[in-house]
Amino acid sequence: MKSRADLRGKLKDLFDKQRVGVLSTQQRNRPYASLVAFAVTDDLKSFVFATPRTTRKYSNIMSSKRAALLIDNRSNRMSDFRRAMAVTAVGTVRELRKSGKSRLIRLYTDKNSHLEDFIKSPTCAVLCLEAETLHIVDRFQHVVELHLST
Amino acid sequence: MKLIYHLSQIRPSDQQLVGGKACALALIAQEGLQVPRSMCISTDAYDMFLDETGLRAQVLMEYHRKPFDQMRWEEMWDCSLRIQNMFAKTPIPSELAAVLMEELAGSFDNMAVAVRSSAVGEDSASTSFAGLHESYLNVRGREEVLEHIKLVWASTWSDAAILYRNDVGLDVESSRMAVVIQELIQGQESGVIFGRSPIDNTKAVVEAVYGLNQGLVDGTVEPDRWIVDRNSGRIVSHRPAQREKAVVPGFRGVRVIGLTAEQREKPPLTRHKVKNLFAVERKLAGLFGSDQDVEWTYDGSRLRLLQSRPITTKSADKDTDDRRWYLSLRRSFESLVGLRTKIENEIIPGMVADVASLEKIELKRMTDEELATEISRRAQIYENSKKQYWDFCIPFAHGIRLFGTVYNRNVRPENPYEFVELLSGADLQSVKRNDKLQQVADMLNEDKRLRRLVRSGKLPEESRFTREVMALADELRIPLPEIISASQLQAKLLELIVEMADRGGGEKQRKGRAKPGLERGFLASMPKGSRAFGLQLLDLARASYRLRDDDNIYLGQIEKRLLDAVQEARGRSAAVSKIPSDLSLTDEVAKCLTNPNYRPQIRRSKPTEVRDKQVMPRQLLGQPAGPGLAVGRARVIRKAEDLFAFKKGEILVCDAIDPNMTFVVPLASAIVERRGGMLIHGAIIAREYGLPCVTGIPDADRVISTGHNITVDGYLGIVTIERKPT
Structure with missing residues (x-):
């Protein structure tokens, strides 16, 4: 994974194939993790997800905007130790204004059409993790960072 | 699941279960030809062993530590050693062991x-595993x-x-191994028949030795x-061997004995037996539908066929791959004893002697023409020495590997590299030189006045310290691309x-550390009657190990x-001083000296690839490659000057x-090195000083920069770059 173009290609492929990632948030030293359906922009910087405003993750994000989202292709087999790839996107979360014209919301509903009604609910927030760094792990212990903001 | 097959039960469709060798033996026996009493332990048993013990996942994790195409041949040996050690340490599950025992x-x-390999895919017309797997x-x-x-599974x-x-494009991950257990025939003459000579398609080759076949197969006995002409069956020629020894059964395993005077004089086969063997091969070729490579033994007048495999038609096309060359080092x-001598x-x-005679020559007194001749002569001496290094010294390093294999097979240690503990502390020349350097540094600690003087960059005139420094300066002129x-x-x-001097004495060094416990353990693990051999092998x-460095x-x-x-030439000629300090360009240097108008042909070096900072x-x-954990500032060695800038506590990173x-x-x-392997020089010297060492980090000197704070985990082989250069 030396070349950025190769790496980006692999990441795009992974993000296109995976529907759900693990979102890590925290509030007052209380870490929390939850599964979220996501979609990502072509520049791999913006990870869109949605959650009811009543949830612990939403409350955590309102308290601390820093968060991480783990996306991986594990298959729950032994071969994961040599074949699985996991990417942790680390950055800051912001809430998106719901509008039919929002490019990011369209991106999300194009990938997760079954969630269209869900996000239309006034109690549901659509959020975007603006990633600064992607931490990419493959071959069990091989780690590369992709710095998106530089 | 069927774990055991007798030859009479094997059908050609059982290839996946019994492997190529067992399948061929079964067909030969079913044709009524004589083979030793044999049974086959199926690949199901191999799978059961791997799955019930959890070994399969461990093996595949180790195999995938690095992408195959990024592994050097030395790393492949390391990878194989670690995997084979996993097999040695893992007991056969009791249920499987009970069935096999019965x-x-x-x-x-x-x-x-005899316990022989019979791999799936082995000995087909397109692939031959001859000599790749073990038989005992x-x-x-x-x-x-x-x-x-x-051991055969491993x-x-x-x-x-x-x-x-x-x-050859076989799937390594799903390789499976069956095992043939065969009554040992104590043949008096043994050999091979090659139904089609690799040199001449119209001929067949019969080779024979006294004793067991192993001597011929592993090259111990000529x-x-x-x-034989394939059309007429006529013997075309006979090349007698220098008959001296034979491999025969020992108390356990085999041993080499000298031949009697009568055997030395007499070929192991009569012409009649040669013709008979050729006829047998023809029969087998008819049976299998292709020319055969047959191993046989004569027990008295009784011929027994030990195995038969097709002559391979497909060969790997990477003959130039250095990993292939490496396999020839076995x-x-x-x-190895001959190489050492x-x-x-x-x-x-x-x-x-070459160095001593070259030192006596006063280059400054030479004319330009004489100097040009001397440069060419020295380049030739250097090339000859390098050739000897590749032809003899590099193959001799296999002595370490042979010992490692025997050690692990007998001792079955937790750490597959425990055997190296018995080899380090071997008074390496490099360690002796480093000791000298430390002794000179210690002089500064003992003499404050001298220390002050030296810190100001001066050397005292006519002192032991100065003489030692001058001698070391000569010794440490490093053959690297640039000249200082x-x-x-x-x-x-x-x-x-x-x-x-600031660092203090060589407290880190482990040189000469006694390892009597390990040595005793190794010798005690050797089979009775083989302890003397164990000592010889250790020596x-x-x-x-010592000579490798x-x-x-x-x-x-x-x-x-x-x-x-x-x-010297650089000082005399402006044209020479423009030639990069590359030993492959000495011809250009000599030409410049003899012809003042000559303009050297210099190829531009490739621009350095710029790394993507994102x-x-x-x-x-x-x-x-060296156990331990260290955190520190990286010092990346790209040129000679980098070495001299080294500071205490830094981590040496190099290509x-x-x-x-x-x-x-x-x-x-x-120490962190791009080249991989437990026995590369970085790993050897790290072990002498007890330093954590990780080798085989791709592009180590490019992805790490001087100033990076890095962590070296020598237990797991992981290097972590903590932050950007300061």
């Missing part, structure tokens, strides 16, 4: 047997047979087998060779000596004498280090 008792009782002769007792079955993962499977103990008695004394002038080198060396491995020092001395002459490696996987460059190691807290 069958072995029923078929062979306490009879001596004269194994006695059910427990012993079980252990040897495990040999599925020999470096040679992994490489071959990759070359065979008599008959060439050597028997006898051949040659290296110790001829090659190294020859290099030392004598005065620059001296100044840099003084800086380094001050740094070493050979220690020499192999030392021969570079001797070669480096010759290289320096060549550099002396080139340096993609930052954070945690890199290599090979664990490839040779023993002429390891004088900074006593200051280092760890």
Whole structure:
């Protein structure tokens, strides 16, 4: 994974194939993790997800905007130790204004059409993790960072 | 699931279960030809062993530590050693062991047997695993047979087998191994029939030795060779061997004995037997539908066929791959002993004599023409020495590997590299040089006035310290691409000596550490009657380990004498001074000296690839080559000057280090190297000083920069780059 173009290609492929990632948030030293359906922009910087405003993750994000989202292709087999790839996107979360014209919301509903009604609910927030760094792990212990903001 | 097959039960469709060798033996026996009493342990047993013990996942994790195409041949050997050690340490599950024990008792009782590999995909018309997997002769007792079955299973993962499977496009991950247990026939004459000569399609070849076939197969015994015309069956020629020895069954395993006077004079086969063997091969060729490579033995007048495989039609197309060359380095103990004698008695004394005679020559008195001739002569001496290094010294390093294999097979240690503990502390030339350097540094600690003087960059006139520094400056002229002038080198060396004085004594060094417990454990693990061999092998491995490092020092001395002459030329000719300091360009240097109008042909070097700063490696996987954990500032060695800038506690990061460059190691807290392998020079010197070491980090000197804070985990083979350069 030396070349950025190769790496980006692999990441795009992974993000296109995976529907759900693990979102890590925290509030007052209380870490929390939850599964979220996501979609990502072509520049791999913006990870869109949605959650009811009543949830612990939403409350955590309102308290601390820093968060991480783990996306991986594990298959729950032994071969994961040599074949699985996991990417942790680390950055800051912001809430998106719901509008039919929002490019990011369209991106999300194009990938997760079954969630269209869900996000239309006034109690549901659509959020975007603006990633600064992607931490990419493959071959069990091989780690590369992709710095998106530089 | 069927674990055991007798030959009469095997059908051609059982290939996937019994492998190629067992399938062929069954067909031969079913045709009524004589084969030893045999049974086959199926690949289901192999799978059961891997799955019930959890070994499969461990093996595949190790195999995938690095992408195959990024592994050097030395790393492949390491990978194979670790995997084979996993097999050795893992007991066969009791249920499987009970089934095997019962069958072995029923078929062979306490009879001596051969335990042979029979891999799936082996011995087909397109692939041949000949010599890649292990077979063991004269194994006695059910427990012993079980252990040897495990060794044959483990040999599925020999470096040679992994490489071959990759070359011919077989799936390494799903390799499976069956095992043939065969009554040991104590044949008096044995050999091979090659139904079609690789040199001449119209001929067949019969080779024969006295005793067992193993001597012929592993190259210990030279065979008599008959060439037979395939059309007429007529013997075309007979090339007698220098008949001296035979391999015969020992108490366990095999041993080499001398031949009687009568055997030395008489070929092992009569012409009648040669013709008979050729006829047998023809019959087998008809049976299998292709020319055959047959192993046989004569027990009295009774011919027994040990195995038959098709002559392979497909060969790997990567003949130029250096990993393929590496496989040719395998050597028997006898051949390694011969190499050692040659290296110790001829090659190294020859290099030392060359250096001594070159030192006496006063280059400054030479005319330009004489200097040009001297440069060419020195370049030739250097090339000859390098050739000897590749032809003899590099193959001799296999002594370490042979010892490692025997050690692990007998001792079954937790750590597959425990055997190296018995080899380190071998008084390496590089360590002796480093000791000298430390002694000079210690002089500064003992004399405050001297220390002040040296810190100001000066040398006292006419003192022991000055003489020692000058001698070391000569010794440490490093054969690297750029040349440092004598005065620059001296100044840099003084800086380094001050740094070493600040560090204090060589407390880190483990040289000469006694390991009597390990040595006793190793000797006790050797089969009864083989302990003397164990000691000889250990002695050979220690020499192999020592010479692996030392021969570079001797070669480096010759290289320096060549550099002396080139340096002299630089001072005389402006054209020469423009030639990069590359030893492959000495011809250009000589031409400039003899012809003032000559303009050297210099190729532009490739521009350095600029790394993408957005993609930052954070945690890199290599090979664990020296246990321990270190955190510190990286010092990346890209040119000679970088070595002299080394500071106490830094981590040495390099592409490839040779023993002429390891004088900074006593200051280092760890070593990271791009070249992979447990026995590369970086790993050897790290072990001498007890430093954590990770090798095989791709592009180590490019992805890590001087100033990076890095963590070296020598247990797991992981290097973590903590933050950007400061």
